Amino acid sequence: MPKMLCSCGNILRFGDIPCKIQYNFISDVDYDKVQGLVDSEELYIQMKMFFVCEECKRLWFFWDGFDKPPQEYVPSK
Template identity: 65%
Template sequence: MPKIRCKCGEVLRFGDIPCDIEYKFISDVEYDQYQGQIDAEELYLKMKSFLECKICGRLWFFWNGFENPPKEYELK
């Protein structure tokens, strides 16, 4: 199961489906390319993912897919 260690020490596991710490998103520009009937699988594949650490609230964004390291954002 894929995992990363948050800076607070929590291990974020994100291989389960569904995953309670993974969120999907798409840019407004990319979304506007879709009109009419939308293939849900095609849309899903265009979405990017981020993980939320339930301990400290940090967000870990996978801007370039899961094969590349995520970028960490700390909420203030």
């Protein structure tokens, strides 16, 4: 099962389907390029994703797919 370690020490497990800590998104500009009938798989490929640590609520964004390290975002207090 794919996993990674959050900075808080919690292990993020993201191998389940559906994955309860995974969120997918697409920019408004990219979404506006979608026309007519939508192929859900093609739309999914265009999406970026992030994971939410259930312990500390940090967000881990994979801006460039899984080949590059994610960018960590820490919630403000």
